[in-house]
Amino acid sequence: MSTSAIFLVLATFLACTVEAVEALTIVLAVGITRGWRSALVGVGAALVALAVIVAILGPALTLVPINALRIVIGALLLVFGLQWLRKAILRASGYKALHDETAIFQRELVDAREAQRTVVAGMDWYSFTLSFKGVLLEGLEVAFIVVTFGSSQGSIPLAIAGAVAAVLLVTVTGVAVRAPLSRVPENTMKFAVGIMLTTFGIFWGAEGAGVAWPGEDAAILAVLAFVLIIALGLVSALRGRRTQTLHGQTA
Numbered sequence: 001m002s003t004s005a006i007f008l009v010l011a012t013f014l015a016c017t018v019e020a021v022e023a024l025t026i027v028l029a030v031g032i033t034r035g036w037r038s039a040l041v042g043v044g045a046a047l048v049a050l051a052v053i054v055a056i057l058g059p060a061l062t063l064v065p066i067n068a069l070r071i072v073i074g075a076l077l078l079v080f081g082l083q084w085l086r087k088a089i090l091r092a093s094g095y096k097a098l099h100d101e102t103a104i105f106q107r108e109l110v111d112a113r114e115a116q117r118t119v120v121a122g123m124d125w126y127s128f129t130l131s132f133k134g135v136l137l138e139g140l141e142v143a144f145i146v147v148t149f150g151s152s153q154g155s156i157p158l159a160i161a162g163a164v165a166a167v168l169l170v171t172v173t174g175v176a177v178r179a180p181l182s183r184v185p186e187n188t189m190k191f192a193v194g195i196m197l198t199t200f201g202i203f204w205g206a207e208g209a210g211v212a213w214p215g216e217d218a219a220i221l222a223v224l225a226f227v228l229i230i231a232l233g234l235v236s237a238l239r240g241r242r243t244q245t246l247h248g249q250t251a
Contacts, residue, residue: 005158007220008149011196012162015145018189019138020170026134028174030127038124042131050139057147067208073148074205080144081197088191089231093238142167149200195231199224 031039090096146163150156203213203223213219 005155007196007200007224008155009158009162011193011200012145012149012159013166014189014196015193016142016163016166017170018193019142020167023135023138024170024174027131030130034124034127038127039131041123042128043135045128046132046135046139049136050143053140054143054147057143067210070204070208072208074201074203074208076144076148076201077197078201078205081194081199081201083194084190085194085198085227085231088187088194089234089238091187092191092235094242095238145197191231195224195227198227202227 027039027043087096142163146156146159150159199220203220207213215222
């Protein structure tokens with residue numbers, strides 16, 4: 001398996017794990033407080049909608065010339081990856097609160113208990129809607145990663161394999177413990193995913209523009225190291241700036 005393929009599967013797996021944990025938190029909160037039938041129907045409907053979206057987008061992207069596709073996908077991944085990386089850097093440097101699935105789970109529990117129960121045709125529509133929305137929104141990010149990564153590399157099956165493995169792992173673990181997966185190092189994973197998405201965005205965008213990378217796919221490692229060094233440097237600089245600010249306020 002090539003370097004590009006390995007990073008493709010790993011990036012897809014990590015990104016999908018993060019999104020699956022967030023979707024699971026919502027579904028668990030709704031299912032525990034209001035019953036599982038409507039919540040699971042909402043999950044099923046969202047998965048069907050996502051399957052249709054992937055089925056439409058996947059073949060459509062294959063009609064685009066590969067270099068043009070890589071430029072477009074590279075730009076999209078840069079935007080997407082830099083958003084993840086920006087939040088991860090702010091969290092790591094203390095400028096933004098760390099993502100806390102336990103706190104989110106408790107808020108969802110309270111909201112679900114207090115929401116009015118409207119049952120139509122035997123369906124609790126609050127449970128259905130919340131589960132459907134949570135799984136669909138998080139799933140759309142997964143679908144974007146699967147379709148763009150897979151199409152750009154001509155390896156949609158590999159991207160799907162990484163996504164399915166992540167979703168199955170999170171689902172089985174969540175069902176077994178019936179609790180939010182707060183021990184999953186989600187903030188670290190988001191940092192890693194941001195690094196990988198940004199790396200692929202740079203690599204594929206430049207490749208689509210005609211850049212011949214030294215070592216071909218192996219150059220991904222050099223781009224990854226460059227992005228990682230820049231990100232860690234920003235974290236260090238922001239931490240130092242925040243420490244000086246706090247010392248100045250207490251002086």
